[in-house]
Amino acid sequence: MNRYAFRASLLHFLGDPFELGARAMQYFDDGILLVEDGRVAAIGDARELLPTLPPGTALTDYSGKLILPGFVDTHIHYAQTDMIASYGEQLLAWLEKYTFPTERRFDDPVHAGEVAEFFADELLKNGTTTAHAFATVHPASVDALFGAAERRGMRMLAGKVMMDRNCPEDLRDSAERGYVESQELIARWHKRGRLGYSVTPRFAPTSTERQMELAGQLFRDHPDLHLQSHVAENQGEVAWVAELYPARRSYLDVYDHYGQLGARSVYAHCIWLDEDDRRRMAETGAAMSFCPTSNLFLGSGLFDLDAAQAMGVRVGIGTDVGGGTSFSMLRTLHAAYGVLQLKGQSLSAARAFYLATLGGARSLYLDDRIGNFEVGKEADFVVLDPAATPLLERRMARADGIDDRLFALMMLGDDRAVAATHVMGVAKHVRDAH
Template sequence: MTDTRRVHAVRGELIHFTADPADAGDAALTHLPDGVMLIVDGLISESGPAEAMLAKLPADTRTTDYRGKLILPGFVDTHIHYAQTDIIASYGEQLLAWLEKYTFPTEARFSDPEHAGEVADFFCDELLRNGTTTALAFATVHPASVDALFEAARQRSMRMIAGKVLMDRNCPDYLADTADTGYADSKALIEKWHGCDRLLYAVTPRFAPTSTREQMALAGRLFAEHPGVYLQSHVAENRGEVAWVAELYPEARSYLDVYERYGQLGERSVYAHCIWLDETDRERMASTGSAMSFCPTSNLFLGSGLFDLDRAHALGVRVGIGTDVGGGTSFSMLQTLNEAYKVLQLNGQRLSAERAFYLATLGGARSLYLDDRIGNFASGKEADFVVIDPAATPLFARRMAATTSLSERLFVLMMLGDDRCVAATHILGECAFEAGTA
């Protein structure tokens, strides 16, 4: 019988994590200086030292040789706004003024499916150019904006989680839905897209101030009615925002408590920022299995505050990394880890290179409850990975040449690296981006 499987071997320096370095130390990292990863029909079959792997592969096995380059699992971005691509690096505002001045006018354009499709194509290509293979993304209030993003991701075989923004108050009339239309539109989108190829749906109340109690209740109902869907929102990003929520929901103990009252905490619920939380809030996130998305570049850019990673870890909260474009200033996970290191320095905490890359890969996958499918190079996982060129720029090459350990090399990568270091990005084993090609 003819073997019709797609078999592909990839050779290079393989680096991935099987646990959190904060818990398992050096044992968390697996490093093969010269390794081969065997991919069958888009899934990782096995990996090991090149000499042993090559000895048992048929001579005609298709092989991609990345020797001299680092191969890591594809980056997982746990919070990003695709519709804000065109307002990245907009000057001078904090959160609430940012929404009024930049976000809302920009998102209004996504009522046009052609515009939404053009931005979605650029957005997905930019993720791949930066080595990001999985993202949890906000669309806009327009159902067509969700269709456009999912279609662009499907064409590229990316793992994408997204949803229509729910927003029925405290926003311009031209962006407002209603509790009932938001529920109906979201339900139709779930039925259309959730579980289609590698696509997953997220119920998406923008944040508590822009939804009425009725809409919040229906968002929680959607989350409960459709097992396996996600819920994404923002919480405790900015002190002015926290004060506003207290005025709007005086019956709630805290900002996070608003979401809990409406059934929006639980496995596969992901909240961006989580800066101005108290101990009870963090304990509730841990006990419900809810996840935090640490968004360092936007927290610095918008002057929001400093994330407390140590306390989240001590309580067992799931944490991933989010670029939060366009409040965030880079699609690059490498640049985002750079800023994460600085945020934690300012907060009196340390972030090792190993821990940083864990958060950007397996940690992100765990926060999304996708670690059975993505996040490392374990057998059976989807073969999404990024190839890093350690000589991508003269400075990068010179600094790398002076390193004496893998830990130091990874730290240089996260501090000096950006999209220029990404030599290739593979989706399900196939090259989806290669530097120097269109």
């Protein structure tokens, strides 16, 4: 048996702070996390657990640092890594000018592999251990991403983009080919180790009705698959969908009509929805991915967290690279706080870190395996350094309790604050190790 113990301040969530208040959070100022064969074996106060550790247990001392469950990114485009921070467009023009030219390059497996390796390392550098990612229309792009994640032991959900209209000819598949290639990828990768397949219609405007039917059929025929797409990100996009699907009540109703709403379906953005849409997402168990840096960068609008909460919709956080401007979940939570301030809503530090950990796991229906440190769960975690920068260290010296420390981390932190990232207990990123 492989047995490791880690000493640090420990924090995880047992529920949503919005619903449970302080009872949602479990914190040990000086704690021990015991990991056996990659899973949590015990968590508690160091004074109590240290004397009980089995002889020979390897102890890593992260005293002065804070251990949290690994971050869960519920929406990201690995193929857009190289076009992050591309200037000056809103959604539809941005796709034409930057996204499609970048994604063309993924017909080359060597290029796809190089980007996938960088992408996986960048996630780990930022403390993200689970991601729900778009590839491109090319099956080799999916192979590259799953291969990179598998080599690192990461939990990864991904899928081939299905896109058969309103896109460049050299990025267009047919409804039938997209279906067949998705089936082949499912057979090759789904449930292989910590990997899972996600049916991936890009968004309703780039799929014909036949392709939407087949995407829904894939989702129905394999009840443990995920599904990912975009909805109601931009007002121009919403108007376009209304023209393309005039028989449908709303943009979300297009997906519902084709059987694409349900448990394990995740929709990015969800800005321009109405009450009926949100109610329907709650009824079906579909989840929203709140992508604040992307929504600000592309000028799309402000996410309504209170409305989602009122309906009981599952919500996670997405960096949405490359519309999003950072791989860092800390920078993304910073932006989420600002978005909600503009919306007249508030985001406590506890709620923010819940959304980035257990909330994300619940959105992906993986909370039986990841998201907190309950005994038996997979031991993915991030080690945060509250003295990572001179400003952060100075602010922390004046912090008043764990809530204030968390808030300072999410407002001032970035990848420099990630001292280490562990996957199934094993360090896969150590700051300044190279």
